[in-house]
Amino acid sequence: MLLPLVPRVLRTPIKSTSTRYLSSTSKLREAPRSQLKPATSTYVPTRRNNQNQLPVYPLIAIFLLGSGSFYWIVKTRAALKDNPALQAPKRSKPLFSQGVGSGQALVVFVLGGPGAGKGTQCANIVRDYGFQHLSAGDLLRAEQDREGSEFGDMIKTYIKEGQIVPMEVTIQLLENAMTHAIEKDNKRKFLIDGFPRKMDQAIAFEEKVVPSKFTLFFDVSEEEMRKRLLKRGETSGRSDDNEESITKRFRTFVETSMPVVEMFEKEGRVVKVDARKGPEEVYEGVKAAFGKEGIEMEKK
Numbered sequence: 001m002l003l004p005l006v007p008r009v010l011r012t013p014i015k016s017t018s019t020r021y022l023s024s025t026s027k028l029r030e031a032p033r034s035q036l037k038p039a040t041s042t043y044v045p046t047r048r049n050n051q052n053q054l055p056v057y058p059l060i061a062i063f064l065l066g067s068g069s070f071y072w073i074v075k076t077r078a079a080l081k082d083n084p085a086l087q088a089p090k091r092s093k094p095l096f097s098q099g100v101g102s103g104q105a106l107v108v109f110v111l112g113g114p115g116a117g118k119g120t121q122c123a124n125i126v127r128d129y130g131f132q133h134l135s136a137g138d139l140l141r142a143e144q145d146r147e148g149s150e151f152g153d154m155i156k157t158y159i160k161e162g163q164i165v166p167m168e169v170t171i172q173l174l175e176n177a178m179t180h181a182i183e184k185d186n187k188r189k190f191l192i193d194g195f196p197r198k199m200d201q202a203i204a205f206e207e208k209v210v211p212s213k214f215t216l217f218f219d220v221s222e223e224e225m226r227k228r229l230l231k232r233g234e235t236s237g238r239s240d241d242n243e244e245s246i247t248k249r250f251r252t253f254v255e256t257s258m259p260v261v262e263m264f265e266k267e268g269r270v271v272k273v274d275a276r277k278g279p280e281e282v283y284e285g286v287k288a289a290f291g292k293e294g295i296e297m298e299k300k
């Protein structure tokens with residue numbers, strides 16, 4: 001068991017995801033437009049010597065900022081690597097095998113772009129299929145806000161920038177939450193929402209924690225997702241529900257997360273759901289997907 005190695009910071013179980021969307025408003029900024037005036041003068045300004053030269057100072061500033069962020073990320077990764085609490089467990093096989101019996105866990109990964117409707121549909125699945133909902137984003141936000149967390153500032157920066165938090169932290173949070181649900185309520189069916197978002201996470205989680213049963217993928221256009229996120233941003237209070245962060249999150253999704261979905265797809269482990277329509281219609285697709293995978297509704 002990993003638990004004794006884990007610092008108190010990460011050991012505290014996350015109780016609820018209901019505080020997901022708090023309140024505040026994010027505003028869109030519009031770039032000022034330049035005004036063009038008709039040429040009314042014959043005045044020709046004298047050409048200054050450096051007019052055709054590239055502006056050097058902004059370039060230096062961009063370079064310094066870029067190397068600063070790179071240095072920060074490298075330093076963070078090194079610190080995490082040396083953190084005894086986050087050492088990869090020396091397991092020759094996963095903590096759980098796939099199933100719902102003793103020593104087992106049943107994991108369905110839930111993926112899709114930012115704002116695809118993953119959280120909304122997970123709530124339906126929890127209600128009808130008796131799964132536990134573990135949102136990686138929610139767990140990270142709870143850890144970010146937890147007083148005394150040594151990872152809080154790092155998580156905050158990654159989330160605002162739409163980057164993927166180093167996997168050691170996320171996997172440990174997920175494993176803690178799973179272990180807690182199993183020990184407390186013997187709940188062994190998990191919807192892991194918004195994870196894995198990067199290849200290293202996918203491989204490490206399946207090797208060290210449990211192989212997933214399948215991945216439920218919500219398919220919807222970027223345009224629709226942007227619309228949903230901006231609407232949600234009016235009340236969510238999330239630091240990343242704004243135009244600038246949304247653009248960064250989309251880029252990370254396409255470049256970093258889609259390759260994970262493609263890998264699972266090649267292995268025949270993805271069920272796609274058309275998520276363009278309203279929540280009820282999308283849920284019909286979810287039920288069909290679960291039926292296809294042999295997962296039945298729980299009787300009430």
Ligand SMILES: Nc1ncnc2c1ncn2[C@@H]1O[C@H](COP(=O)(O)OP(=O)(O)OP(=O)(O)O)[C@@H](O)[C@H]1O
Nearest residue numbers: 113114115116117118119120228232277278279282
């Ligand atoms: N099918 C749908 N049609 C229209 N709006 C939807 C639909 N599903 C969810 N929404 C709304 O879109 C927003 C994003 O949904 P949700 O939070 O479920 O997405 P998500 O994929 O979990 O997002 P994130 O990846 O950012 O956590 C919410 O405001 C939700 O109410």
Ligand SMILES: O=c1ccn([C@@H]2O[C@H](COP(=O)(O)O)[C@@H](O)[C@H]2O)c(=O)[nH]1
Nearest residue numbers: 136137158159162163164165194195197
């Ligand atoms: O595995 C993960 C999952 C999420 N993140 C970070 O959290 C934000 C928000 O995630 P949501 O699923 O939209 O709630 C995401 O943009 C990442 O910055 C992560 O690092 N790793």
